[in-house]
Amino acid sequence: MSGLIAKEVTVDCRLPGGRSVRVLDAIDLHVQPGSIFGLVGPSGRGKTTLGRVLAGLAKPTSGSVTCDGVPIAPKLSRIGRGRIGMVFQSPRRSCDPRLTLGRTIALTAKRDIRLDDVLAAVALTPDLLGRYPVQVSDGQLQRAAMARVLATKPSYLILDEPTAMLDPATTATLMDAVRQFVGAGGGALLISHDHELVNAISDQILSL
Numbered sequence: 123m124s125g126l127i128a129k130e131v132t133v134d135c136r137l138p139g140g141r142s143v144r145v146l147d148a149i150d151l152h153v154q155p156g157s158i159f160g161l162v163g164p165s166g167r168g169k170t171t172l173g174r175v176l177a178g179l180a181k182p183t184s185g186s187v188t189c190d191g192v193p194i195a196p197k198l199s200r201i202g203r204g205r206i207g208m209v210f211q212s213p214r215r216s217c218d219p220r221l222t223l224g225r226t227i228a229l230t231a232k233r234d235i236r237l238d239d240v241l242a243a244v245a246l247t248p249d250l251l252g253r254y255p256v257q258v259s260d261g262q263l264q265r266a267a268m269a270r271v272l273a274t275k276p277s278y279l280i281l282d283e284p285t286a287m288l289d290p291a292t293t294a295t296l297m298d299a300v301r302q303f304v305g306a307g308g309g310a311l312l313i314s315h316d317h318e319l320v321n322a323i324s325d326q327i328l329s330l
């Protein structure tokens with residue numbers, strides 16, 4: 123079946139002392155191609171954990187994730203790996219400080235990607251490409267992080283609080299890029315504390 127689909131995803135985490143805590147309990151969700159799925163909920167409810175499981179970055183204790191029928195969890199397939207792109211809250215933590223923005227984007231870009239289109243989608247001007255992360259603002263770096271993910275041509279985007287550190291103008295630019303991605307047939311999961319933003323942009327919302 124098409125879509126990024128979680129079935130009965132359960133995650134238990136170990137605490138110091140060996141005790142285990144259930145972070146996610148049999149969660150189902152379906153991110154359809156061409157749509158935005160909003161994920162909201164109070165701090166500590168497991169939104170990031172679920173995003174990481176959906177991206178294949180963390181294993182669930184039980185349950186499964188498939189991406190257009192390809193397994194992501196419990197076992198991540200090689201084909202599944204490239205289908206999902208994740209944008210994190212902090213671009214400073216997700217971008218290598220030793221690489222210019224241009225190199226950051228080019229390093230994992232698909233060969234046939236039109237870089238100009240990707241840069242235009244996030245309103246990143248070419249003069250910024252020669253700069254290192256320390257030489258740009260958080261908003262500029264987050265747009266580069268988004269460009270890096272778009273340049274891998276994912277089928278699905280998972281955005282974990284991508285606008286938490288950004289001003290309204292940069293937030294609008296990033297959300298426009300998400301709408302454009304979805305308009306071209308991609309599916310997006312937007313994790314955010316910002317209910318107003320999630321309500322405005324999402325086709326479907328799950329509250330954890």
Ligand SMILES: Nc1ncnc2c1ncn2[C@@H]1O[C@H](COP(=O)(O)OP(=O)(O)OP(=O)(O)O)[C@@H](O)[C@H]1O
Pocket residue numbers: 135136137145163164165166167168169170171172
């Ligand atoms: N490796 C871990 N070991 C133990 N507990 C963990 C681990 N990772 C996450 N947790 C716990 O799982 C719960 C969910 O964390 P998670 O970061 O997914 O929540 P969240 O909803 O994204 O929170 P926030 O909105 O504050 O980012 C938290 O209570 C956290 O303490």
